[in-house]
Every structure is written in structure tokens, then in C-alpha cells.
Amino acid sequence: MKYYVMTLFPDLIEAGMNTSILGRARKEGKIEVKAVDIRDYTLDKHRKVDDYPYGGGAGMVVEAEPVYRCYESLCSEIGKTPRVVCLTPQGEVFSQKLAQEFVREEELVFLCGHYEGIDERVLEEIVTDYVSIGDYVLTGGELPALVMMDAISRLVPGVLNNGESAGEESFSAGLLEYPQYTRPPEILGRKVPEVLLSGHHEKIRKWRQEQSEIRTRERRPDLYESWRKENLLFKP
Numbered sequence: 001m002k003y004y005v006m007t008l009f010p011d012l013i014e015a016g017m018n019t020s021i022l023g024r025a026r027k028e029g030k031i032e033v034k035a036v037d038i039r040d041y042t043l044d045k046h047r048k049v050d051d052y053p054y055g056g057g058a059g060m061v062v063e064a065e066p067v068y069r070c071y072e073s074l075c076s077e078i079g080k081t082p083r084v085v086c087l088t089p090q091g092e093v094f095s096q097k098l099a100q101e102f103v104r105e106e107e108l109v110f111l112c113g114h115y116e117g118i119d120e121r122v123l124e125e126i127v128t129d130y131v132s133i134g135d136y137v138l139t140g141g142e143l144p145a146l147v148m149m150d151a152i153s154r155l156v157p158g159v160l161n162n163g164e165s166a167g168e169e170s171f172s173a174g175l176l177e178y179p180q181y182t183r184p185p186e187i188l189g190r191k192v193p194e195v196l197l198s199g200h201h202e203k204i205r206k207w208r209q210e211q212s213e214i215r216t217r218e219r220r221p222d223l224y225e226s227w228r229k230e231n232l233l234f235k236p
Contacts, residue, residue: 001103001156002032004082005145006070007112008049008062010035016146025159033149038062041069050115059116067111067122074109083128084109085148086118087141091130094148098131102148103155110148112141174227176220178211 005013013035017026025031039047042065049067050060075081083105092098102108111118111127133144153159181192195207216224 001030001105001153002107003034003149004074004078004107004109005033005035005112005142006038006067006074006109007035007140007142007145008038008114009112009140009142010037012142013145016142017149021159022150022153025153025156028158030156030158031149031153036070036074038066038070041073042066053116057116061116062114062118064119064122067118068125071109071122071126078107082107082109084111084126085129085131086111086113086123086127087132087144087148088113088117088130089132089135089137091132093135094131094133094144094151096151099148099151099155103152108152110141110145112145114140173212174223174230175212176216176223178208178215 003017007013013033017023017033022031026033039049042049042063050062053059053061071084083102085102085108087110111123131144131148133147138144181196185192185197193207195203198204213224216227
């Protein structure tokens with residue numbers, strides 16, 4: 001998986017993708033990340049890429065030309081027309097299902113907006129997906145891009161040490177993850193559930209499934225209802 005991030009702040013992307021699991025995955029070549037500075041594609045001697053919006057209003061708008069030149073350069077480097085994800089609160093809300101779809105791409109381009117947005121004409125020309133990480137407004141698209149690359153990268157083979165981890169985490173099976181425990185067996189007056197100490201794998205599996213269902217029903221009733229309906233639909 002190779003990520004390209006069209007941004008005004010490449011240092012932010014590099015810092016976020018060089019630590020922990022993602023940093024190790026980059027060093028091992030499991031994922032590749034290239035943060036591309038949109039300012040490198042402006043013809044303005046001051047590297048200016050924004051201007052006042054037509055029709056008036058507060059704030060500035062990122063110009064279409066440097067964004068499009070940046071995109072053309074990436075297309076030439078990749079050798080084909082890539083999938084381009086625009087990070088915007090107006091887009092589809094990011095989910096595990098969408099992460100599973102994106103991980104199937106060989107290359108993925110993220111377009112990070114700033115100010116009051118990006119000239120609509122270049123968005124119409126190059127964007128294939130509009131995606132949000134929630135119903136709130138951030139100062140730019142870099143943090144959403146990092147969130148999405150983190151979630152997608154965990155699904156890339158070899159990125160996680162334990163190959164079962166990605167498949168057992170919250171949302172992967174439509175439910176939240178079951179509670180986790182480690183040593184000591186008792187702390188703060190609370191004990192580890194006996195079943196987890198039993199060594200009986202089938203009982204442990206059933207307990208974890210039950211706990212996932214209980215936790216999802218209590219904390220995310222919307223998610224639980226979707227999971228319940230889907231399981232009723234596919235039961236013989």
C-alpha cells in the first residue's frame with residue numbers, strides 16, 4: 001500500500017506516520033507514504049496558494065491550479081489515474097467497512113483542504129471519494145488523513161505482529177471488542193473472569209462473543225441493532 005498526501009503541511013504527515021506501528025511498517029516496506037506539498041506547484045513567487053472567495057465571505061479558498069498541477073504530477077509518477085480521497089466534513093463518515101475497501105487499492109491519494117475549502121472546480125475534476133471522520137470541523141485535512149491511514153494500514157498484511165489482531169478488534173465483526181485483561185489476576189479488588197484462566201478455548205471464545213454483544217448493546221445500541229438485523233437476515 002502506498003499513500004500520497006496532497007497537503008500544505010507535509011511535516012505533520014511525516015511526524016504522524018513515523019512513529020509506533022506505522023513507523024515500523026514504513027521501515028519494513030509494508031506501507032509507503034509520500035507527503036506532497038501543494039505549495040511546490042504554485043507559480044506564485046511567494047508560494048501563495050489561496051485567494052479570496054468569489055461572492056464574498058470570510059476566509060480564503062485554496063486555488064484550483066496548484067492542486068491540479070500537484071495531481072497531474074502524482075498521476076505521472078503513479079502511472080495511472082489514482083483514487084483520490086478528499087477529507088471533508090461533507091463526506092461519507094469513515095468506517096471499518098470503508099477501511100477494508102480502501103486497503104484493496106495499490107495507491108491511495110488523500111487531498112487535505114484548508115481555510116474555507118478548495119476551489120470546487122478542481123474537486124469535480126479529480127476527487128473520487130469525499131470522506132469525513134465525524135460531524136465536527138478541524139483546521140485541515142491532515143489529522144483525518146492520519147486517522148484513515150492508521151486504520152487502513154492495520155489491515156495491510158504484516159503490519160500487525162499478531163495476524164489475528166485486526167480481525168478481532170472493534171467493528172471488524174460488526175461488534176465492539178470484548179474486555180481485555182492481563183496480570184495480575186486480581187487488582188483494585190477486581191478479579192479476572194475465571195473463564196479466561198480456564199484454558200478452555202471454546203468457552204473463552206463463547207464468553208468473548210457474549211461480552212462483545214453485551215458491550216455493543218450497552219454502548220452502541222445503533223451498531224448492535226445493525227449487527228442483529230444482519231445476523232437475523234443471514235441465519236438459515
